[in-house]
Amino acid sequence: MNRSVLVVAKWEFFRFFKWRDQLIGVLTLLVTSALAFAAVTFAQSSNEVNLAVVGFNETLKLSEKSRIKVRSSTETVKQLRLQLADQSLDGILLIGERVNNDPELDVELIVRRQPSWVGEIQQTMNELKSSRAMAKASMVPEVLQQIFSPQGIKVTTTMPNGVSLADRIVAIGMGGFMMVVNFLGLSFFMIGVTGEKQQRITEQIVSAISPQSWIDGKLIGLTGASFASVATMLVGGLAIFGIFWLAGYGVSFPDSLTRWDLLPLLAILFLGGAVFWNCFFAAVSSIINDPNTSAKSGLLFMPMLPIAAGFLAIPQPDGIAMRLLSILPGTSSTAMPIRLLLGNVAWWELALCLLLLIGGILILRLAAGRIFAAGIMLYGKEPTWIEVLRWAMKG
Amino acid sequence: MIDSSPLVAAHGVGKSFGSVRAVDQISFEVQPQQIFSLLGPNGAGKSTLVRMLIGMLPPDEGTFSWRDNGRSNIPLDRSLIGYLPEDRGLYKDQLVAATLEYFAALRGLNRADSRRVAQMWMERLGLTQYAKSKLETLSKGNQQKVQIATAVLHRPAFVVLDEPFSGLDPINQELMVNLIRELRSEGATILLSAHQLNLIERLADHILIIAKGREVLSGTLAEIFRGPYGGKTLRIEFEQPVDEALLAEIQADKDIRELRLEQPNLIALHFTKNHNQLEWLNRLHEWGPIWTFQSSAASLHEIYLKVANDAEPFPAVSDSLNGSPASF
Numbered sequence: 001m002n003r004s005v006l007v008v009a010k011w012e013f014f015r016f017f018k019w020r021d022q023l024i025g026v027l028t029l030l031v032t033s034a035l036a037f038a039a040v041t042f043a044q045s046s047n048e049v050n051l052a053v054v055g056f057n058e059t060l061k062l063s064e065k066s067r068i069k070v071r072s073s074t075e076t077v078k079q080l081r082l083q084l085a086d087q088s089l090d091g092i093l094l095i096g097e098r099v100n101n102d103p104e105l106d107v108e109l110i111v112r113r114q115p116s117w118v119g120e121i122q123q124t125m126n127e128l129k130s131s132r133a134m135a136k137a138s139m140v141p142e143v144l145q146q147i148f149s150p151q152g153i154k155v156t157t158t159m160p161n162g163v164s165l166a167d168r169i170v171a172i173g174m175g176g177f178m179m180v181v182n183f184l185g186l187s188f189f190m191i192g193v194t195g196e197k198q199q200r201i202t203e204q205i206v207s208a209i210s211p212q213s214w215i216d217g218k219l220i221g222l223t224g225a226s227f228a229s230v231a232t233m234l235v236g237g238l239a240i241f242g243i244f245w246l247a248g249y250g251v252s253f254p255d256s257l258t259r260w261d262l263l264p265l266l267a268i269l270f271l272g273g274a275v276f277w278n279c280f281f282a283a284v285s286s287i288i289n290d291p292n293t294s295a296k297s298g299l300l301f302m303p304m305l306p307i308a309a310g311f312l313a314i315p316q317p318d319g320i321a322m323r324l325l326s327i328l329p330g331t332s333s334t335a336m337p338i339r340l341l342l343g344n345v346a347w348w349e350l351a352l353c354l355l356l357l358i359g360g361i362l363i364l365r366l367a368a369g370r371i372f373a374a375g376i377m378l379y380g381k382e383p384t385w386i387e388v389l390r391w392a393m394k395g
Numbered sequence: 396m397i398d399s400s401p402l403v404a405a406h407g408v409g410k411s412f413g414s415v416r417a418v419d420q421i422s423f424e425v426q427p428q429q430i431f432s433l434l435g436p437n438g439a440g441k442s443t444l445v446r447m448l449i450g451m452l453p454p455d456e457g458t459f460s461w462r463d464n465g466r467s468n469i470p471l472d473r474s475l476i477g478y479l480p481e482d483r484g485l486y487k488d489q490l491v492a493a494t495l496e497y498f499a500a501l502r503g504l505n506r507a508d509s510r511r512v513a514q515m516w517m518e519r520l521g522l523t524q525y526a527k528s529k530l531e532t533l534s535k536g537n538q539q540k541v542q543i544a545t546a547v548l549h550r551p552a553f554v555v556l557d558e559p560f561s562g563l564d565p566i567n568q569e570l571m572v573n574l575i576r577e578l579r580s581e582g583a584t585i586l587l588s589a590h591q592l593n594l595i596e597r598l599a600d601h602i603l604i605i606a607k608g609r610e611v612l613s614g615t616l617a618e619i620f621r622g623p624y625g626g627k628t629l630r631i632e633f634e635q636p637v638d639e640a641l642l643a644e645i646q647a648d649k650d651i652r653e654l655r656l657e658q659p660n661l662i663a664l665h666f667t668k669n670h671n672q673l674e675w676l677n678r679l680h681e682w683g684p685i686w687t688f689q690s691s692a693a694s695l696h697e698i699y700l701k702v703a704n705d706a707e708p709f710p711a712v713s714d715s716l717n718g719s720p721a722s723f
Binding site for chain 2: 003004007008011015196199200201203204205206207208209210377
């Protein structure tokens with residue numbers, strides 16, 4: 001690798017990845033999350049509901065964390081309505097027994113306006129009615145619980161790490177990760193190649209270094225910038241995760257995220273996929289003069305199709321379609337990580353996937369360099385597809 | 396023994412884009428430390444020729460041969476070249492100092508040297524106060540200065556300047572003229588393409604004019620001024636409008652290369668050789684009283700217009716304008 005490639009890579013990386021901006025982004029995310037969390041906690045703790053129960057001597061069983069504070073009242077409804085009016089009371093619950101020891105009660109809730117906590121009262125009254133009905137039928141609660149409890153099914157997986165819902169979420173997350181990396185790569189190359197072409201920067205640079213060195217530097221720098229940006233987002237996400245963990249919300253890492261043996265392989269697949277598609281972006285963005293009017297702009301969204309296909313294949317990770325997608329260079333960066341997590345990958349499939357990915361990158365890099373060299377010098381007129389193909393084949 | 400072989404020579408180079416012949420069989424030589432000016436109308440093929448010369452486009456036919464440190468026919472070395480393209484721009488959201496350092500690094504300078512030359516060029520061009528400013532905040536003239544600095548900060552042996560004066564006010568044009576002279580005095584060879592012919596006349600040692608991709612005139616300034624398109628112009632303003640008979644009589648004289656009717660009572664006679672202008676003044680005074688007259692050598696601007704018109708006649712619309720070449 002010649003020195004000019006590294007010079008370009010460093011320049012392009014820091015053009016798009018600004019430490020200060022990234023840090024501000026993460027801090028903003030953290031502060032916003034912390035404020036939202038604090039606001040919700042404060043709202044829940046300060047919003048105590050005072051409810052007066054009239055005509056019922058038993059204690060209503062509300063959950064321990066309920067913000068509804070119940071007191072039995074002997075005051076008249078008229079007096080309680082006055083308290084409701086001056087907001088020292090939030091609701092009056094009138095409960096009346098029916099004849100013949102009917103488990104159904106006559107219940108009326110008097111409030112100033114429709115409350116958000118009515119569901120909790122509904123649930124409490126449902127439970128009260130059930131227990132009264134059971135008592136009337138001389139039934140113990142354990143029997144009723146047995147009647148309504150579902151039949152348990154023990155699921156035994158043959159793979160070392162079973163596929164849990166958490167694993168599926170992680171698989172979707174990885175697909176999302178590649179989508180974000182690809183979108184960032186796409187936007188960076190549109191600015192970094194088409195934008196430079198529009199700003200007429202290209203000729204002077206190509207007089208100093210070869211187009212292949214320039215595109216190689218851009219590939220390294222812009223791929224690095226897109227990964228670094230996504231990594232910063234992940235750090236922010238982990239920090240939010242940490243806030244919830246510290247607050248005792250009982251969140252925990254999915255097992256698949258702690259499979260350290262897979263991490264190097266996933267990193268290679270992600271990086272390879274990003275470089276592969278960035279080669280494609282470099283070639284296409286160099287033949288576009290104006291993304292707003294060019295018919296070729298639609299082509300830049302092509303890398304999103306295999307990612308979408310990967311998502312669809314999650315239910316059948318070892319199906320024919322998914323096996324094919326996990327081997328082809330354009331889609332393997334999304335499909336193979338999903339299969340590694342959710343499916344059963346043969347060693348030869350993995351070897352073929354890596355071989356094709358590396359080969360694909362080398363071929364696409366060369367073709368992209370040739371298209372880039374010709375495309376960046378072409379102003380005003382966009383080349384035809386035949387011309388682009390000829391450049392890619394012969395330079 | 397002084398080596399007088401050219402720094403670069405073009406041998407019958409040509410280039411076509413589809414059915415368009417952009418450059419056709421052009422040959423020239425650029426001597427070391429020469430200011431070689433490439434002129435021609437828009438679309439004449441100058442930029443294509445320059446791009447082929449510096450290796451950005453391969454010629455369809457012909458070759459370029461380079462010389463460096465006494466070695467001849469060496470392949471093109473990018474580090475020898477400093478290029479200011481006609482289609483140019485910079486990273487508008489980047490800082491001036493960072494931009495200069497980047498271009499220096501691209502030219503192979505290490506970090507310390509990149510900083511040193513960036514600082515030196517900012518001082519030289521009066522840009523030090525803008526070192527930490529984004530390029531988009533600079534005036535067009537100052538952006539142009541940064542642009543030229545990026546082209547020459549590695550002290551190239553061969554500097555190609557395509558329209559270096561465009562967008563500059565007269566003061567900055569003068570600064571650019573001085574800079575070009577300084578670069579030459581520091582040892583650089585310069586290929587200059589511009590439309591400001593008054594400035595070219597002050598700078599160029601050798602001129603090559605091309606039109607429709609072909610060479611139409613080439614030589615040193617002295618050769619061009621003395622050549623068929625040079626000569627002198629005598630402008631005579633009569634007290635009365637000139638009639639057709641007089642114009643026909645003048646046009647019939649073989650020593651008059653061109654006759655222009657610039658006003659109904661003002662004619663310009665262009666002589667190709669050292670002609671006795673007093674004879675013509677007496678002769679014309681006999682036809683009618685002369686109000687004023689003026690004799691001047693043809694400027695490069697006038698020569699260029701004649702050459703360009705011969706190669707590619709001006710559009711018909713110009714015939715209706717005063718001062719355009721009359722067709723007799």
